[in-house]
Amino acid sequence: AVKVVDDEGFIYPEYAVCGFMWAAQQRMRVTNSSYFVDPWLFTCADEPGQAVAHEAVRRAVQHATRAGVFNVAAVGNESTDLANPVRDVRSPDNAPAPGPRPVDDDCDVLPAELPGVTAVSAVGSQRLRSSYSSYGSDVVDVTGPGGDRAQLPVGSSSGCVLSTIPDGYGYACGTSMAAPHATGVAALLASTYPEAGPEELATLLADSADPQPDDGHGFYGRGLVDALDAVTG
Template sequence: MSRKGLRGRTARIAGSALALALLVPAGVVSTAAPAPASTAAPAHFVVLGPTGDGLKLTEDSVRAVGGTVVQSWPQIGVVVATSTDPAFADAVRAQPAVDQAGSTRNLAEQLPPTQSTRLEALEGNVDAAAFAAQAGQEPLEPEQWDMRQIKADQAHQVSQGSADITVGVLDSGIDAAHPDLAPNIDSTKSVSCVNEGVPDTRPEAWQPQDPTQSHGTHVAGSIAAARNGVGVAGVAPDVSLASVRVVDDDGFIYPEYAICGFIWAAEQGIDVTNNSYFVDPWLLWCESDPDQRAGAEAVRRAVAYASSKDVVTVAAAGNAGWDLSKPIHDTESPNNGTPQQDRLTGPECHVLPGELPGVVAVSAVGPDLVKSYYSSYGLGSVAVTAPGGDKDQVPDTPSRNGRVLSTVPGGGWGWMQGTSMASPHAAGVVALLRSAHPEWSAQQVTGALANQADALACPENYDPDGDGKPDAVCAGGGTGAGFYGAGLVDALDAVR
């Protein structure tokens, strides 16, 4: 999850895909491009009502005020709707069986996307040909300081995970033909959710169609790149991967996409999801605004439903360098239109999904085991930390590159840094835990992840830019909890 993410459309990748017969859409799906009511397709909304059969009354209320039902999720009492009336949300809120309603895209769908914060940043050029040309047993493993940092190399001497455990990568899609990933891709559990939140299981829908959309493939490699004599090795090289695409071609992850992804994971028996993104268009969703409140509640219900189905949800803490436990001046929301420059957010505003109940939020460290300069943090807002890379922290590797090396589309490998890179390391450790203890509940697994983490004390003077002034204050003293939560995830402890 990120705030300082890949810039522009090619860098806004952070989702995956969803679909299957169990998730047949209810109602009519609009395929026209969004635009003002008078000229083109309608705006998108979530409408919240009762769960189960009672949601049919909510659907009736949507239609009664001129809306169209695009997708219904009776499991959580959420209807995705469209309308050409900008006042639709106000109108439907007064109807029977409607708890809340709100626009999911800030009614700015007709505006071109801005070059705003997306997912984690790709730093430097990717020379896939040079990487691929190297030979030997996991030839690029010497560059993987990140795996050694969490003792994944030692863990692999005990266990590399089980193919019975599936990690759902909610991101921009996974290149299923990549030689380091192909052995572990489960196409039967892969899907795209970016067509208005309606599941689409076609392989071309859940795989990246543009080689520059590398985010999801990079994340997948950190989790489960196979030990097969090619490229790199992931934290859990033998577990299965499901591509759940929740990032559209413009790099946005709207609530309806994320909701679809979480429910898909729950219904398909996926064991853990990695979520290296934030839900658009608000970097922080505030309960004081009825539209934001409805969108946030819809996503919260989807995450809670996944938790009820024993899914562990792991998410990136973000790349804004924010202390999430303090008020935040958010000058980048909404990111699909003109940001509000005077938006000061308080405790009623939250990052989605990272700050939702039950989510394992992950901050990032570099090779020196110090918080990465970009990583958000906060006492009570971060569960654990993991290697996300830092260009300014130099490892003892052949390239001396402090970013994270992993798979990219087209059969290559590349460097990235961000909490998007930290989160999949934690998700990989969760997959190892679930492989070693298949009888454990999701709650037991997340408890073990925290209990086994290696505590990192707060730095005495956190000044990565070297200007003599602290760049962040770490609460928690010797525990380091403000920066690192319970500490650095430990793959070796997970398997023994």
């Protein structure tokens, strides 16, 4: 694990950059990023004050990828079409009162929308898109179990995923739960194919995923990650 979050819960660009650089230095095979880079939900490459942050994180991810690191990231819980972003209502998230602002295709959720990153959406127990999960054609690569309180499994009082929380375990829903599932499958692939680089691991992960019905909105990417098929298929 690489700690990139501060004591107030923020992950600023320099923290993410250091995390990716350190992962590259340590020759990690796989990383998981269950976060977006603060303080902007969408960091805009054409906006003063954001362009430098966007470029810095992009370069760090590129460096890690070239060093052989396969990077996976959550797309976020805004139920937003990332292929056609129009409005950001929660940035900057370190301000007393974040205000809505227009965004466009020059604005990305970092690191999920960067080249070389496998972007993961979330589904519930019925394998349908979780109500909160962001999505987007040509943005989402695969989907993973993130839970959804609207999709209750039989005999369960929670549609969420049993997760680690401060001081123990609890049920939580989010793409932050989905992305680690995909990362875990990627790690299995990395152990099964020790010579595979990031691009090949991305292909193997996508090819082994269970296709979901084509929704036309990029809810699921290539499908739901499948650990068994990944290592036996």
